Amino acid sequence: MNTDRLNGALPQAVGSLHALARDLELNNEELIATLGFLKEVAEADELVLLADVLGLSRLVDDLTHAGQDGTQSNVLGPFYRPDAPWIENPGSIAPPDEEGERLELWGRVSDGTSGAPLGGAVIEFWQADARGLYSNEDSERSPWALRGRQLIADDGSYQLETIKPKHYTVKHDGPVGRLLAALGRHPWRPAHIHFLVSAPGYRRLVTQVYVAGGPYLDDDAIGGVKDELVVPIEAGRLRFDLALSRG
Secondary structure (H helix, E strand, O other): OOHHHHHHHHHHHHHHHHHHHHHHOOOHHHHHHHHHHHHHHHHOOOHHHHHHHOOHHHHHHHHHOOOOOOOOOOOOOOOOOOOOOEEOOOEEOOOOOOOOOEEEEEEEEEEOOOOOEOOOOEEEEEEOOOOOOOHHHOOOOOOOOOEEEEEOOOOOEEEEEEEOOOOEEOOOOOHHHHHHHHOOOOOEEOOEEEEEEEOOOEOOEEEEEEEOOOOOOOOOOOOOOOHHHEEOOEOOEEEOOEEEOEO
16 A cells, blocks of 8 residues: 555544544444454454455455456455466366366456457466365375366357255454454355466456356355356256456
8 A cells, every 4th residue: 555545544444443443432442352352363364364254355355346348257265376287278276086066167257348359368277176175284184185277269268067066165264263253254165176377468357257146145254245146057067157347
């Protein structure tokens, strides 16, 4: 954040905090407890998770991409790893012995205004496995399990063989998990697959496709689901077209 923006934002942020303290009649013990909780969150490396479960990450993502053409964006999430291995197109991120229901993911990448195909664009994919775990969470698996990068064909098409992801919980054994429990909220997220799409001259698109018909679509722990991103699986295939906004 540059100095001018900071100078404009800080008085407004401080004013909002003071107004909240007055409305709640905040006392010293509550202030110290709140600061202690935030310290715990930072020490547990859960600041992004806190922003997620408070709906702040979704809100900022919506504000960042307001008015853009093309596919709806979505939060990046904590499990992204850059420099995933390249795969063919058509290709696979699930070896034959990968547990789970096989799924063919396919679609077309295009210009969000003209609809022209964007051959040469790149998609990065990552997802949870059939147990609801990402490779970051399983030290016995390859760090690149169920991850890959694919170059889009001249006609804008991509095709990927994978497995149907499972719904899973966000991290809930730390301070943010205690907050969810105190609020009577669950830590579950619906099943989804992540996409990061880039092409020269276009804004980078970070999004997710959610599997229709699964649990937690209407009660996502981070409020990340957008109706436009919920797609059904039909005969083992899921089509998800992507359109990019010019940068």
